[in-house]
Amino acid sequence: MDSKLEIAKSEPIWNTNNRVISIIAGLVILLFALPLFGMNSFYLHLFIMIFMHAVMAQSWNVIAGFSGQISLGHGAFFGIGAYATSFFYMEYGITPWISIFFGMFVSGIFAVLIGIPMLRLSGHYFAIATLLIGISFQVVFQRWDLVGAASGLWVTMTPEDSWSALQFHSSKAPYYYVFLMFFLITFFLVWLLSRSKLGYRLRAVRDDPQAALSLCINVSNYKIIAYVISAMIMAPMGSLFAQYILIIDPDRVFNIEISIIVLLITVLGGIGNVWGPIIGAAILVPISEYSRIYLGGTGGAVDLIFYGLILMIICIFRPNGLISFIPKDILERKKQR
Amino acid sequence: MKILTVENLSKSFGGIHANRDISFDVEEGSILGVIGPNGAGKSTLFDLITGFTKPDTGKVKFFDKNIFGISPDKISNLGVGRTFQKLKPFADQTLLENVMIGAFVKEKDIKRARDRALEIIDFVDLIEKRHHFAKELSTGQRKRLEMARAMAIDPKLLLMDEVTGGVDQKTIPGLVELVKKLKNTGVTIITIEHNINIIMEISDNVLALDQGKRIAFGEPKEIQNNKQVIDAYLGTFDAA
Numbered sequence: 001m002d003s004k005l006e007i008a009k010s011e012p013i014w015n016t017n018n019r020v021i022s023i024i025a026g027l028v029i030l031l032f033a034l035p036l037f038g039m040n041s042f043y044l045h046l047f048i049m050i051f052m053h054a055v056m057a058q059s060w061n062v063i064a065g066f067s068g069q070i071s072l073g074h075g076a077f078f079g080i081g082a083y084a085t086s087f088f089y090m091e092y093g094i095t096p097w098i099s100i101f102f103g104m105f106v107s108g109i110f111a112v113l114i115g116i117p118m119l120r121l122s123g124h125y126f127a128i129a130t131l132l133i134g135i136s137f138q139v140v141f142q143r144w145d146l147v148g149a150a151s152g153l154w155v156t157m158t159p160e161d162s163w164s165a166l167q168f169h170s171s172k173a174p175y176y177y178v179f180l181m182f183f184l185i186t187f188f189l190v191w192l193l194s195r196s197k198l199g200y201r202l203r204a205v206r207d208d209p210q211a212a213l214s215l216c217i218n219v220s221n222y223k224i225i226a227y228v229i230s231a232m233i234m235a236p237m238g239s240l241f242a243q244y245i246l247i248i249d250p251d252r253v254f255n256i257e258i259s260i261i262v263l264l265i266t267v268l269g270g271i272g273n274v275w276g277p278i279i280g281a282a283i284l285v286p287i288s289e290y291s292r293i294y295l296g297g298t299g300g301a302v303d304l305i306f307y308g309l310i311l312m313i314i315c316i317f318r319p320n321g322l323i324s325f326i327p328k329d330i331l332e333r334k335k336q337r
Numbered sequence: 338m339k340i341l342t343v344e345n346l347s348k349s350f351g352g353i354h355a356n357r358d359i360s361f362d363v364e365e366g367s368i369l370g371v372i373g374p375n376g377a378g379k380s381t382l383f384d385l386i387t388g389f390t391k392p393d394t395g396k397v398k399f400f401d402k403n404i405f406g407i408s409p410d411k412i413s414n415l416g417v418g419r420t421f422q423k424l425k426p427f428a429d430q431t432l433l434e435n436v437m438i439g440a441f442v443k444e445k446d447i448k449r450a451r452d453r454a455l456e457i458i459d460f461v462d463l464i465e466k467r468h469h470f471a472k473e474l475s476t477g478q479r480k481r482l483e484m485a486r487a488m489a490i491d492p493k494l495l496l497m498d499e500v501t502g503g504v505d506q507k508t509i510p511g512l513v514e515l516v517k518k519l520k521n522t523g524v525t526i527i528t529i530e531h532n533i534n535i536i537m538e539i540s541d542n543v544l545a546l547d548q549g550k551r552i553a554f555g556e557p558k559e560i561q562n563n564k565q566v567i568d569a570y571l572g573t574f575d576a577a
Contacts, residue, residue: 214387216413217438
């Protein structure tokens with residue numbers, strides 16, 4: 001056997017940079033410890049929003065970054081998740097811990113139903129179609145009396161903090177830990193996905209569908225798989241958000257802004273990279289929250305101006321997102337010379 | 338044994354006949370060279386065989402299986418690999434990752450797929466470039482990448498569109514040797530090639546096309562002396 005081949009085969013499959021692993025482990029421990037240092041309600045809320053938006057952006061990253069399909073209607077799956085938990089809790093007393101999975105399931109079903117016809121479209125056509133799908137969900141829920149129509153649903157409040165009802169009135173810390181757990185689990189699963197056979201094949205579909213077809217990859221099926229996974233990641237965030245604010249309505253949970261924000265976060269952080277959504281959320285969410293505080297209800301739209309400016313700068317100078325500032329051999333897949 | 342049988346294959350785009358009533362067959366383990374001037378329908382023929390373009394009429398049989406009009410992923414899954422005239426590497430992925438995507442067809446386990454991909458990369462003499470991104474490779478190296486990636490699906494039949502097209506003269510002999518090396522592994526090859534000397538050197542049979550029609554099919558010597566081929570494609574070849 002060729003010695004160069006032997007050397008190549010003996011290389012580890014993945015780059016295990018111990019320093020990076022130590023830093024990540026340290027950050028995770030820090031995130032678990034932060035509320036213990038008496039974080040006030042605002043900072044707990046800020047971190048909750050960062051976790052939530054990072055997961056939402058990661059969901060979008062799976063369909064857009066991994067399989068190359070730009071969806072502009074991803075807010076629909078957030079809304080489905082939100083309504084699934086609230087409706088089943090209010091109508092049947094089903095704990096959100098179960099209805100979260102129901103929301104994921106329904107989102108997955110809708111992703112298949114939407115994906116089969118829509119994913120035949122490509123590029124801009126798919127993006128426009130998903131934009132309209134997202135808006136149509138909002139319109140339908142605005143008129144659907146069973147789920148409160150335009151008024152939405154006011155989740156029945158428990159008298160005390162309740163883990164089974166996923167309601168905490170005395171402190172936001174439990175919410176912080178719930179969102180943190182979902183954040184960590186999602187990122188771990190997407191990290192595994194990116195390194196799996198499925199991850200490789202999705203990137204092939206993204207980079208060149210024709211070449212992918214020549215390698216026995218059914219491009220349409222893989223796009224649908226990515227869309228379903230993406231939808232099922234988005235839905236639990238809607239469910240948790242509903243339990244967090246305890247009031248949902250179509251304008252809030254099916255808002256087109258949700259679909260746009262997740263896109264901005266991902267593009268800013270680095271599309272197609274598992275770490276991109278974390279970086280994007282950690283920067284954009286505080287800008288949004290602080291501008292809301294200092295500039296009024298919706299931040300006087302200054303946050304959107306910031307988003308626009310940052311996005312322009314990124315697109316011109318760093319099209320691969322802020323993640324591209326970090327050397328590739330540290331965080332990305334192994335590349336040795 | 339015949340690995341591929343094509344009968345009366347036709348395809349039109351609007352009023353243009355890209356392929357008209359083309360028939361030929363390929364023996365297992367051989368190399369068929371496809372020649373013809375630009376626009377003769379060579380690449381379209383590849384697209385029709387591999388399912389990238391749906392034929393209008395005709396028959397395509399891979400061994401005994403009818404593959405007429407089947408989707409490209411299903412045809413490749415049967416053991417028909419291909420490369421492209423306009424190269425299609427997964428540009429933002431490394432050479433190793435490119436080939437691993439093909440290797441996953443036969444190997445489900447990531448370690449085994451990686452080992453298999455490395456063996457093929459070694460076979461095409463690019464082992465030292467395994468961690469380079471595809472977009473960083475030269476045209477000749479990307480041609481080897483495409484061959485390696487197609488080989489990774491373990492094809493019985495490999496269609497290669499202009500292996501030596503667009504590369505410098507120094508690179509050509511290495512690619513020709515690689516095609517010969519590939520043939521020695523037992524894989525059947527159909528190759529489109531403009532360089533007539535290469536076709537004569539490597540092919541067992543040659544199919545000549547002109548304006549979408551088959552104008553000749555036979556052994557290289559016959560084709561070389563075929564008047565229609567000389568008129569349509571070779572020009573002054575016999576006088577040279």
